[in-house]
Amino acid sequence: MKTMPNQIDFGGVLVDAPPPVQLLDTAGNLRADQPPMTDEQAMEGLRALLLGRRFDELCILLQRRGQMVTLAPGIGQEACTVGSAMALRRDRDWFIPQYREAAGQLYHGLPLVQAFLWHMGSPIGFAIPEGVKMMPFNAGVAGHVPHAVGIAWGLKQQKKDGVTIAHFGDGATSQGDFYEAANLAGVVKAPVILFCQNNEWAISTPRSLQSAAPTLAQKAAAFGIPGIQIDGNDLFAVYEVTRRAVERARAGEGPTLIEALTYRLGIHTTADDASRYEPSHLKEDWKDRDPILRLQRHLERRGTWNANIGEAMEAEVKAQLDAAWADAQASPIPNIGESFTKVFAEMTPRLREQQAQAEGHDA
Numbered sequence: 306m307k308t309m310p311n312q313i314d315f316g317g318v319l320v321d322a323p324p325p326v327q328l329l330d331t332a333g334n335l336r337a338d339q340p341p342m343t344d345e346q347a348m349e350g351l352r353a354l355l356l357g358r359r360f361d362e363l364c365i366l367l368q369r370r371g372q373m374v375t376l377a378p379g380i381g382q383e384a385c386t387v388g389s390a391m392a393l394r395r396d397r398d399w400f401i402p403q404y405r406e407a408a409g410q411l412y413h414g415l416p417l418v419q420a421f422l423w424h425m426g427s428p429i430g431f432a433i434p435e436g437v438k439m440m441p442f443n444a445g446v447a448g449h450v451p452h453a454v455g456i457a458w459g460l461k462q463q464k465k466d467g468v469t470i471a472h473f474g475d476g477a478t479s480q481g482d483f484y485e486a487a488n489l490a491g492v493v494k495a496p497v498i499l500f501c502q503n504n505e506w507a508i509s510t511p512r513s514l515q516s517a518a519p520t521l522a523q524k525a526a527a528f529g530i531p532g533i534q535i536d537g538n539d540l541f542a543v544y545e546v547t548r549r550a551v552e553r554a555r556a557g558e559g560p561t562l563i564e565a566l567t568y569r570l571g572i573h574t575t576a577d578d579a580s581r582y583e584p585s586h587l588k589e590d591w592k593d594r595d596p597i598l599r600l601q602r603h604l605e606r607r608g609t610w611n612a613n614i615g616e617a618m619e620a621e622v623k624a625q626l627d628a629a630w631a632d633a634q635a636s637p638i639p640n641i642g643e644s645f646t647k648v649f650a651e652m653t654p655r656l657r658e659q660q661a662q663a664e665g666h667d668a
């Protein structure tokens with residue numbers, strides 16, 4: 306069925322979805338005839354949201370105790386990463402994170418113990434296991450977007466059927482790397498999804514000072530690719546719109562820019578004190594739009610979720626986190642020189658030099 310740009314086709318029923326696309330309202334009411342996934346999938350999504358949330362909360366506590374390095378939690382933004390990861394195939398589609406995407410990375414196959422290890426600064430955490438289609442997180446804002454486009458273009462050249470997705474923030478859309486990568490992606494029709502989590506802040510820079518463009522999605526017009534604004538706290542909207550973007554990419558139609566409207570409910574990083582610049586009422590205003598609450602409300606109405614089921618899920622997630630944290634603590638503390646060995650498949654002369662310097666001897 307031919308759909309208009311702002312319509313979504315659910316089993317033959319066309320739903321008007323003016324931007325931002327929203328399929329679940331904040332009360333958990335479905336704004337379409339049918340949900341885009343089964344209740345079973347939605348429960349799996351809910352569990353992934355919860356795992357991401359509890360992982361981030363635990364890591365903040367561990368960082369405060371001095372057991373972890375500076376980290377960037379994704380609290381409040383989990384639907385963006387989990388919903389988009391649910392639209393990928395783990396065995397061939399690549400998830401390329403910025404630095405706040407743990408929830409989606411765990412869903413896409415990153416072992417939990419590794420997620421703990423990377424926050425402990427261990428190079429073991431950054432060595433993505435064979436078969437997991439993912440890059441380690443990247444602290445340089447937008448620095449990974451060219452890689453996502455490059456991998457996608459490479460897959461296309463090799464006639465492989467995979468796509469890539471790059472996650473980044475509103476601030477990243479002001480970076481040269483973003484423009485250069487998105488422009489090339491449009492020209493070569495790279496099978497890539499450019500997923501912007503507009504969480505309203507780039508550390509202390511509010512969205513209003515980031516760009517004079519009314520939406521970030523409209524930047525897509527300059528690259529000759531579609532841009533769509535969605536409700537990033539709505540797991541269903543994120544899943545469905547990403548799924549369609551992935552389908553387009555697989556069909557050879559090229560990239561899509563998705564701007565997901567969300568909010569940073571937590572801190573920028575553990576090195577940040579948001580109370581110095583963020584009006585406190587904003588977080589309060591957004592709390593009711595929490596992606597976890599919204600999905601629970603929806604599933605409760607369908608008879609799939611209730612407080613008891615919620616408690617059991619919490620207990621299961623906690624046990625999973627406790628076990629992985631115990632494994633991470635038991636992991637050997639690597640020698641500082643090992644930090645240099647996982648950068649490329651083969652170490653370059655410059656890396657060898659840096660490794661020797663760090664270890665305190667001549668190369």
Ligand SMILES: Cc1ncc(C[n+]2csc(CCOP(=O)(O)OP(=O)(O)O)c2C)c(N)n1
Pocket residue numbers: 405444445446447473474475476477478504506507508573
């Ligand atoms: C290239 C680069 N410039 C500056 C920084 C410092 N920095 C770290 S996070 C950040 C804000 C990024 O904001 P945004 O892209 O909106 O993502 P968010 O952190 O909100 O997820 C900045 C400026 C950096 N890490 N990399």
